[in-house]
Amino acid sequence: MKEPEIKVAVVTGGGHGIGRALCRRLANDGALVVVADIDESAASVVAAEIGGVGKALDVSDEKAIVALVEKIEKAHGPIDMFISNAGVGYGDGASGAISAEGGMHPIEDRWDACWQVNVMAHVFAARAMVPRMLQRGHGHLVNTASAAGLLSQIGDSAYSATKHAAVGFAESLAIDYGDAGIVVSVVCPQAVATRMIGIEDDSESMEGGFRGNDVDGIMRPEAVADIIIDEALAGRFLILTHPQVTTYVQRKASDHDRWISGMQRFRKKLL
Ligand SMILES: NC(=O)c1ccc[n+]([C@@H]2O[C@H](COP(=O)([O-])OP(=O)(O)OC[C@H]3O[C@@H](n4cnc5c(N)ncnc54)[C@H](O)[C@@H]3O)[C@@H](O)[C@H]2O)c1
Numbered sequence: 001m002k003e004p005e006i007k008v009a010v011v012t013g014g015g016h017g018i019g020r021a022l023c024r025r026l027a028n029d030g031a032l033v034v035v036a037d038i039d040e041s042a043a044s045v046v047a048a049e050i051g052g053v054g055k056a057l058d059v060s061d062e063k064a065i066v067a068l069v070e071k072i073e074k075a076h077g078p079i080d081m082f083i084s085n086a087g088v089g090y091g092d093g094a095s096g097a098i099s100a101e102g103g104m105h106p107i108e109d110r111w112d113a114c115w116q117v118n119v120m121a122h123v124f125a126a127r128a129m130v131p132r133m134l135q136r137g138h139g140h141l142v143n144t145a146s147a148a149g150l151l152s153q154i155g156d157s158a159y160s161a162t163k164h165a166a167v168g169f170a171e172s173l174a175i176d177y178g179d180a181g182i183v184v185s186v187v188c189p190q191a192v193a194t195r196m197i198g199i200e201d202d203s204e205s206m207e208g209g210f211r212g213n214d215v216d217g218i219m220r221p222e223a224v225a226d227i228i229i230d231e232a233l234a235g236r237f238l239i240l241t242h243p244q245v246t247t248y249v250q251r252k253a254s255d256h257d258r259w260i261s262g263m264q265r266f267r268k269k270l271l
Contacts, residue, residue, distance in 0.1 A: 004030030005233060006080045006140070010072065011035060012059050012121065013086030015042025017194030018144065021225035022083055023050055029229070034072055034079075037086070059086045059121035060113075069128040081140040081232070082129050084122045088113055089159035089196060097157035111158045118145075118162035122169055130177060137181040142232050143170045147190040147245045151252060154267045174237050185232040190242040191218045217242060 009026045013019035015037035023033045027050035037043040040056035047054030053072070057064055072079060090110040093099030102110035122143045133139030148156070149163030170186035178184055193199045197218075224241045231239045240246050252259040 006031040008032050008072065008076050008079050009034065009081040009083065010068070010079055011083045011085055012057060012125070013037055013144075015039045015046055017196060018189070018192055018221045018224055018228075019083075019085040020046050021221035022085060022228060023047075023052060024222070025225045025229050026081070027052055031081075032076055034068070034076075036068060059084070059124070060116035062120075062124040062127070065121070065124045066128050069132070073132070078132070078136055079129065079139070081142060082125050083142040083144070083228075084125045085142075085144040086117060086121060087144060087146070087163075087196070088117045089153075089156050090114070091156050092158075096155075099157075102158075114158040114162040115165075118159070119165045119169065122166055126169075126173055130173075130182065133182045134177065134180055138183075139181070140183045140185065140232055141170075141173060142185045142187065142228065143173075144187045144189075145170065147188050147240075147242065147248075149186075150188055150245065150249050152263070154263065154270060170237075178237075183232065183235050185228075185237055185239050187228050187239045187241065188245060189219070189224055189240075190245055192221055192224050192241075193218050194221055217244065 006026060006029065009031045011019050011022045011026070011033060014023045014033070014035035016039065019037070023035050023046050026033045033050055033052035034055055035043045035047045035052050036055045036057035038056070038058045040054070043056065044054040046052070055068060057068055059065065069079065090102030090113070093101040100109070126141060129139065129141060143166055145166040146153070146159070146163040148160045149167040152160040167186055167188070170184055173182070174184035191197055219241060227241045228239055
């Protein structure tokens with residue numbers, strides 16, 4: 001039997017949504033998958049289903065990431081692919097981009113939570129993994145940002161700004177280490193049918209909570225996960241799971257001011 005290309009993988013936020021689909025795909029390919037999530041019981045359920053390892057992890061805790069990497073490599077060997085997939089978004093409050101509070105899930109400071117989980121967690125994972133991967137001369141770092149990291153999401157300034165930062169950090173990683181054997185990929189999906197966009201049926205069924213919700217452009221987590229793994233293994237940096245995002249990015253790049261006017265009109269329409 002052919003050896004799997006990825007023998008050991010870590011997926012943060014692997015307990016639900018896109019992360020869970022990534023875990024299933026990697027396990028299906030023959031990898032030992034570490035399902036790491038702040039929701040420990042969800043991580044355990046997914047790990048049991050795929051024969052992986054479930055771990056409680058808060059990605060905003062650098063020491064916890066370092067400890068996880070050390071433990072896993074000691075017990076199971078080198079981590080070939082580390083996917084920083086966990087992410088949070090809360091929505092702007094009533095006053096828009098300048099709001100201090102969040103919308104759907106008010107917390108003390110949604111900017112701080114978004115910064116820690118959407119950006120610093122990627123930095124922490126890279127700090128833990130890059131020296132090991134450089135020594136081995138290979139490895140994959142896959143960082144989930146969002147189309148909001150290229151185009152901005154109407155109604156969530158903290159999410160948009162931190163996802164832009166995540167794209168920028170991944171670019172730096174690729175520039176600094178991409179020619180030393182570390183394949184860096186940044187994932188920028190548009191809508192995916194998960195709890196993040198209010199699809200509440202997050203049952204543990206293989207349907208991934210999609211429930212036939214065919215709203216324009218929404219993709220199933222399973223389809224998104226397949227594109228992510230295929231393209232990461234092919235060595236692609238920018239993984240655009242939704243083809244229309246390529247067109248939007250090209251339009252934005254060709255005339256930024258015109259793009260802002262278009263977004264203003266789109267926002268009015270949404271309101
Ligand atoms: N769903 C979409 O439309 C969409 C679009 C673009 C990008 N994304 C990104 O995809 C990634 C996965 O999101 P999803 O749609 O599957 O959402 P989800 O809410 O279904 O899953 C997110 C997972 O991250 C975990 N998580 C949250 N905070 C954590 C922390 N501090 N430490 C560890 N785990 C934590 C959650 O418990 C959950 O299992 C996120 O980075 C998100 O920003 C999602």
